[in-house]
Amino acid sequence: MFGSYDSDHVGSDDMEAILEFSRVQNRGEVGVAGPSKETAQPSYLRKHELSARLSALESEIQGVDEQVQKLKALRQSLLAEKQEVLRQTQAISHAQPATTAAINGKGKAKTSGTIDYAMEFDWAPQLKGTMKKVFGISSFRLCQQGGCNANMDGRDVVCVMPTGGGKSLTYQLPALLTPGCTLVISPLISLITDQILHLREAGVEAAMLTGGTSKALANEIQQRLTAMASARGGGQQGDIKLCYVTPEKIAKSKGFMSLLRKLVEGGKLARIVIDEAHCVSQLGHDFRPDYKKLSALRQFFPHVPILALSATCPPRVLQDILKILHMKPVVDGKAAPREGTVYFSAPLYRKNLHYSVVPKPSSAKEVVSAMSQYILQNHEHDSGIVYCLTKKDAETVATSLQDVSNGRIRTGVYHADVADGQKEGLHRQWRDGSIQVVCATIAFGLGIDKGNVRFVLHHTMSKSLDGYYQESGRAGRDGQDADCLLYYRPQDATRQSSITCTDTDGTAKLHDMLRFAQDMQECRKILFAKYFSASSDLSMTSWTTEESSAMDKCGHCDNCTRAPETIEHKDVTIEAWQILKILEAVDAQGGRQTIAGLSDLARGLGGGSFEASGKRKKSKEKVQLDYDAVAGGKVGLSKDDIETLTVQLLVSRYLGEAFSSTAYTVNVYVIPGELALRLTRLTRAEVVHGNGPRIHCSFKRQTRKGKASAAGAGTKRKTAARDGGDGGDVSVATVAGSSRPRKRLSLHDPVHPESEEEEDRHVPGLAKKKKRLHAEAGKEDEEDEDFTNAIRMVNEAEPSDAESDVEDGGWEYSLRPSKVDKQPYIDSGVISLSSDSD
């Protein structure tokens, strides 16, 4: 070692080092490892040695890193293989391949190599046994059996069933029969809470992890899931069979994702259920950004089956769901090849729901009396819901219903401002029957799972037909008969308009709702079918059932069973022309009219004058309307008929709306619409001679022998449908869902004089008549005052309703979008406009 030095290059430093080295050697310390080495070794040697050690270590670490990478890759592939083996094991132990199934007579193959999941499989006894034992349900409905079978077979599934159809069972039942935990992603905490409540009542181990779960409880649940993940073998006592989370948990919690990974690695994540799956798609109206992030699930856990559930899923939304969730194209659930997402859909039409639109009296008291009478006479001991427009309405209706029925109807209130504890209490009492009727805003419903709701009344119509379908759909979820009554009066159009006015899409939707409410001819089922096929590209076949095609009448809604003499369908082109002319004159003077105000003015109430103000006048002044010059006389229709016609003209664009907002209110006025000129450019004589478009409208009429009772509507329909009759007035009817005879019910349909002339006959004496008209005008002014207050109230209440009706403010539940640019969907409705003579 010493000799290896080149003496020519030895300097004084080196010499010192050499001497030092010799001294150390003499002490026999060279090569001795230990603390003294560092000081003893010459620094140049130490440098060399350390650098050699460093590179050796680095190279070793690099080698280890490479091995770690390789081992990680090996682990991943082993895990994937394990998942596949688990899946196959499950499939082999449960599903019958088509050929075997055919031999067994179960799960018969429709065509070679495909599986009919709608048939019975080997696990049928367990499915049915558990369904009965745990959920108390004896038979499957719609596509539940198919959904369960495909789920049990470890397939990816998309299941589209109407609201209340029973989608939950399609995953809850398989969750109980397969090892591991089923993860359910659901949009609302209230919905999750309700499901958990039900499952626990049924003795099922279910848990929820949401932003609202306390830290202690979340820790406990996570520990239980971790223990499940690492436990060997199949199910253990106390395993969490269903774990519900909101999409935010998946999108934002890394800890939860790593917990899921552990479950997957332990083979304990049985399936992932995505409820309200249409929320992943931006093409759907209910898009939620956090739902979109669910796409990560398939990327992270490629072998865990996914079940996507929705109440309505138009084709383009379905395609989007499949793409975002990385699911394969759909295959028919009744002839499914081994590859692909098994697809099931059930008709949207629910034949146990009996729809009626009933006239809504003009005074608030009368509305509540009508409802009370309806409930006591048709559903005295049944549970129901009354949907109201505002929180204030819900409270008032609840109190008044209880008062007017002398406490026989026990009511509760539910809206966004009700404290959580109270909501839970209400829920409990409603379920156990101590509260009979819940008066609520739209905050109540999504996820409210009470099967035996026998009636849903709408105190004010919904703001869209989607909303109405969904809200009314909360009736009869147990499949038994239930009534859906919409209390409608044209003035409610204004109340709703004041809320939806900022949104063009909202206005279009409201007009669709109004067309439905005003229609007194077309079957309600067909109206729904047409609307949904036009607004959501949903095939009409969604409304086809085993018994009838989409375009067959239901035979039991109000329009199918209406006695012909209870409506009058007539040509009202002249009256429409008059209304438009009067409005034109008002508009020319800078005046404004509400629906109610226009109706009064058209009939000559208030002395036939109107307030001219606005931009064109400096101050408010009364202008006397010259009826003969402007419109060839007053309009000879009753107040209600004019309002009905006004709404028809509104939804068919002969009239438009103008809004004027103050800090607290939005006032809604009717103005000449884009089509108004089609009529107003003509003279009265031309219209009389049949020039221009013709306008027909249906009006409710009372019969002499009996009255078209709101209270008896559902019953009458059912009797008619059963007897194959025409739904004519009957004196004895039966209660929904029973054959118990019931007394004929009284009417809440307000008396409508058909014209001033007829009114004259009923009220002899002009002075008397004038007195009454003025009194009426005064009363109506009062109503307007109330109405303005109501709008004020709406505007105060609605924003918070809208925000807090649903969790995670800003997200509002509705079934599907509607296309703004679509033309009105009703082609045979109340109004018919013919331009042949134009």
Ligand SMILES: Nc1ncnc2c1ncn2[C@@H]1O[C@H](COP(=O)(O)OP(=O)(O)OP(=O)(O)O)[C@@H](O)[C@H]1O
């Ligand atoms: N086969 C069945 N027979 C009788 N009742 C059933 C059946 N399946 C489910 N139900 C009941 O129907 C009701 C609605 O079920 P579920 O909550 O699953 O509906 P859903 O399709 O999820 O509705 P939504 O879309 O409104 O949430 C529940 O009360 C449930 O117990």
